[in-house]
Amino acid sequence: MKISLVSRVFVWTGLLLLAGVIACSNDMPIQGFDLSNPGSRGVVDSTAIKDIDFEVTYSDSFIPTGSLSASLLLGSLNGIENRLLLRIDDIPDTVEVKKATLILVSNSVVGDQAKTSFQAFVHNVLDEWDEDTVTDANFSYNVDAAAIAAAEIVSASQVFDENDSLVAESVRFQFDERGVELVNGWADTIDAVPNFGVLIDFDNSTFVKNFFNRGNVANHPTLELEVMKSTDLDTLVFPISADAFLAHQLAEPVTGPHYVDHLFGYHSIVKFDLSAIPRESTINRALMVLAVDRANTFITDTQFSIQVLRLLKPFTEPDSISLDFSFEATVGVSPTATTVTFPSDLTQPQFRRMVQDWVAGLVENNGIIIRSRTPGFSISRVAFFSTNQSSPDAPRLSIDYSIAPTISNRN
Amino acid sequence: MLKPKSPFLFAVIVFIANPLLAGSFYSSRGIGLVHHFVSGRSAGMGGVGLTFAEPLTVNYLNPATIVDIPLATLSGNFFHEATDLKSATQDAHISDTNISGFQFVVPLKQGRFALAIGVTPYTGIEYSFSGRDTLGVKRYTEFVSADGGVNTGFLSLAVRPVKNLYVGVSGLFYFGTLRNFWRIVFDSSQFLNTQDEVSRDFTAGNLRFGFLYKALPFWNIGGVMTPGITLDANTTIILRRITEFTDFPDTKIDLPLSLGFGTSLEIARKLTVGVDYYTELWSRVNEDGFKNNSQRIALGMEFSGRGGPRSPYFSRMAFRAGFFYHDLGLVEPSGEKVTEIFGSVGVGMPIKWAAARLDFSLEAGKRGSLATNTFRETVIRVAGSITVGERWFYRGEER
Numbered sequence: 107m108k109i110s111l112v113s114r115v116f117v118w119t120g121l122l123l124l125a126g127v128i129a130c131s132n133d134m135p136i137q138g139f140d141l142s143n144p145g146s147r148g149v150v151d152s153t154a155i156k157d158i159d160f161e162v163t164y165s166d167s168f169i170p171t172g173s174l175s176a177s178l179l180l181g182s183l184n185g186i187e188n189r190l191l192l193r194i195d196d197i198p199d200t201v202e203v204k205k206a207t208l209i210l211v212s213n214s215v216v217g218d219q220a221k222t223s224f225q226a227f228v229h230n231v232l233d234e235w236d237e238d239t240v241t242d243a244n245f246s247y248n249v250d251a252a253a254i255a256a257a258e259i260v261s262a263s264q265v266f267d268e269n270d271s272l273v274a275e276s277v278r279f280q281f282d283e284r285g286v287e288l289v290n291g292w293a294d295t296i297d298a299v300p301n302f303g304v305l306i307d308f309d310n311s312t313f314v315k316n317f318f319n320r321g322n323v324a325n326h327p328t329l330e331l332e333v334m335k336s337t338d339l340d341t342l343v344f345p346i347s348a349d350a351f352l353a354h355q356l357a358e359p360v361t362g363p364h365y366v367d368h369l370f371g372y373h374s375i376v377k378f379d380l381s382a383i384p385r386e387s388t389i390n391r392a393l394m395v396l397a398v399d400r401a402n403t404f405i406t407d408t409q410f411s412i413q414v415l416r417l418l419k420p421f422t423e424p425d426s427i428s429l430d431f432s433f434e435a436t437v438g439v440s441p442t443a444t445t446v447t448f449p450s451d452l453t454q455p456q457f458r459r460m461v462q463d464w465v466a467g468l469v470e471n472n473g474i475i476i477r478s479r480t481p482g483f484s485i486s487r488v489a490f491f492s493t494n495q496s497s498p499d500a501p502r503l504s505i506d507y508s509i510a511p512t513i514s515n516r517n
Numbered sequence: 518m519l520k521p522k523s524p525f526l527f528a529v530i531v532f533i534a535n536p537l538l539a540g541s542f543y544s545s546r547g548i549g550l551v552h553h554f555v556s557g558r559s560a561g562m563g564g565v566g567l568t569f570a571e572p573l574t575v576n577y578l579n580p581a582t583i584v585d586i587p588l589a590t591l592s593g594n595f596f597h598e599a600t601d602l603k604s605a606t607q608d609a610h611i612s613d614t615n616i617s618g619f620q621f622v623v624p625l626k627q628g629r630f631a632l633a634i635g636v637t638p639y640t641g642i643e644y645s646f647s648g649r650d651t652l653g654v655k656r657y658t659e660f661v662s663a664d665g666g667v668n669t670g671f672l673s674l675a676v677r678p679v680k681n682l683y684v685g686v687s688g689l690f691y692f693g694t695l696r697n698f699w700r701i702v703f704d705s706s707q708f709l710n711t712q713d714e715v716s717r718d719f720t721a722g723n724l725r726f727g728f729l730y731k732a733l734p735f736w737n738i739g740g741v742m743t744p745g746i747t748l749d750a751n752t753t754i755i756l757r758r759i760t761e762f763t764d765f766p767d768t769k770i771d772l773p774l775s776l777g778f779g780t781s782l783e784i785a786r787k788l789t790v791g792v793d794y795y796t797e798l799w800s801r802v803n804e805d806g807f808k809n810n811s812q813r814i815a816l817g818m819e820f821s822g823r824g825g826p827r828s829p830y831f832s833r834m835a836f837r838a839g840f841f842y843h844d845l846g847l848v849e850p851s852g853e854k855v856t857e858i859f860g861s862v863g864v865g866m867p868i869k870w871a872a873a874r875l876d877f878s879l880e881a882g883k884r885g886s887l888a889t890n891t892f893r894e895t896v897i898r899v900a901g902s903i904t905v906g907e908r909w910f911y912r913g914e915e916r
Contacts, residue, residue: 134610135645146697390708452707510713510754
């Protein structure tokens with residue numbers, strides 16, 4: 107028996123109609139789970155994890171504070187002394203310097219301002235230094251003991267001008283005869299004196315003054331020279347060619363807290379024990395809360411920018427640390443903050459995703475590093491309570507999660 | 518000539534891609550609701566059909582009956598089911614449309630020996646729940662749904678060893694996926710929404726045995742038996758857009774021993790009446806919610822003018838009616854059995870230009886009771902079948 111073309115069309119049309127009908131349905135789900143639990147439901151839960159597998163705070167290396175830093179600090183605060191290094195290149199040898207004045211423009215004042223001033227002194231530096239790498243640890247401090255200039259540093263960053271307007275206060279170090287001779291020597295191309303710049307030291311400081319560095323277009327440090335041109339005096343202004351501040355820590359901070367700073371390479375590593383969360387969980391939100399140890403914290407800026415990265419390998423030695431930069435959480439710590447929460451923007455997924463990967467076993471949990479996001483920025487240091495100090499204030503990971511439905515061995 | 522492979526393959530593809538079945542609250546228990554399907558003809562007769570053996574009746578349950586199919590025959594079936602759920606406090610609606618099986622029968626020796634291959638759903642899960650909840654500051658909507666089911670691929674052999682006795686055996690290949698979906702949608706964007714899927718995939722083999730005895734020219738007796746079996750299911754948990762886990766030990770899905778018996782009488786050549794009884798011994802296995810043996814008893818009748826090719830079309834049509842009562846074996850809530858009672862009507866329409874027939878049926882009934890069960894479900898099911906015979910592989914009649 108043959109089946110005609112019509113029958114073929116008929117069969118195929120029927121099947122296609124069937125496929126079309128399959129696609130159409132308009133269901134209204136059963137509302138609520140009070141009447142009956144359909145099984146196959148997961149669990150929505152949350153927990154605060156305080157179990158820490160591993161935690162350490164360490165200082166690995168001094169942070170160069172020359173070209174890397176936006177600050178130029180002078181003075182002492184919280185056991186940290188700061189001195190300035192400045193160098194002026196390219197002074198032409200066609201002039202005879204009669205008077206030299208180093209001018210620094212104030213940016214801000216940090217610390218105890220009850221004492222209104224301290225003295226600062228300019229010394230000739232006798233050894234070479236590199237702006238990109240110089241630190242308190244590698245600078246020789248080989249300087250001429252006799253100062254070539256001095257100035258009073260007042261605890262104010264602004265003053266009134268003749269129009270009663272507030273303007274940035276300037277500090278002027280007028281060089282003595284030896285200083286002027288030194289500058290002439292720097293300029294002389296035939297009988298040149300090695301130009302390693304100057305170090306600005308201080309005496310009895312209880313505050314730190316932050317000057318604009320050479321990166322600031324309007325207020326960068328300058329060397330003002332009064333020169334003899336023919337028979338006339340003229341004034342030339344040279345911008346600083348290199349600058350840095352040298353931070354020296356008088357004593358290690360007390361042990362116990364987790365430290366993060368900009369200058370001395372303080373980092374902290376924390377590894378939370380996530381074994382309480384089932385592998386088959388969706389991490390709906392993850393927040394790390396760190397309590398600030400106010401007694402050991404000083405923040406000299408409007409905020410301390412902190413970065414959290416995960417470790418790719420277990421921590422053994424600071425110099426072998428391996429970081430994953432694909433997940434970065436950052437937060438700013440204000441000077442009055444008592445707690446810090448990562449991430450600060452709760453809609454950002456990076457931190458949650460990091461925890462998700464650990465819980466699901468996609469990435470080995472080697473912990474996180476908490477470190478400065480702006481190394482070299484200032485003398486600020488943040489201390490967080492650790493489990494060694496105070497259990498209620500120890501780092502905690504607040505996790506909202508949902509556990510996938512499970513199937514028992516026999517349905 | 519119609520290529521036999523093309524619609525067959527189409528049906529296979531649609532079936533495998535959409536193994537959904539049986540929208541019902543009660544499908545949330547165990548491995549879902551059992552799909553009792555004998556043939557397109559039987560659907561209009563309350564599901565009676567274990568003893569029906571005739572050229573255009575392709576029996577999905579009793580392999581012995583295919584001996585009486587003289588031509589290579591392809592059968593495909595679909596249904597659309599709309600279920601209104603009612604509880605003391607709410608109404609819900611679930612609809613479902615799908616293929617309910619197909620089969621290809623080849624008479625290797627007409628009237629003596631036949632072979633068939635096909636696929637049919639065995640159980641199906643199709644439900645969805647949603648609800649609001651709060652945990653601490655988290656407010657969210659929870660969705661729970663499931664789909665999938667156990668399907669049965671089969672290869673049947675049937676013989677007529679003696680004049681009035683037909684015996685058949687089906688090699689069964691169970692396969693399918695049971696998928697549970699769980700979603701949490703938070704009100705706040707601070708929280709990532711959860712989208713989990715737990716699926717279980719399984720395959721297993723089994724056998725089904727059937728017989729048909731034509732005690733008298735107008736009286737048939739038949740039965741089937743399928744042993745119980747345990748399916749080993751591989752579990753996969755998928756966290757959407759995150760990862761998936763597959764390293765779980767196999768879970769066990771128990772399918773019970775099932776037995777069915779039926780008889781049919783032909784009265785005055787035009788009226789056929791039949792009774793089937795089918796039971797599955799769920800009490801012997803350990804499936805969630807299925808505590809009792811399921812029992813299904815069906816009564817159906819068919820009137821057909823039995824007209825020849827030159828008879829008026831109306832006299833060649835078949836008109837059917839039936840009903841069935843089914844104790845699902847399920848208790849919901851604890852201690853309360855769930856039953857369903859359905860009535861059905863159907864019509865069989867021969868296709869004039871071919872050895873073929875279209876069967877349509879309308880079933881209506883209720884499942885569960887407001888007085889004793891969680892939901893009373895009012896179900897309307899429309900089913901259709903097409904059966905097409907052709908002289909492929911024709912070996913001639915027995916001499």
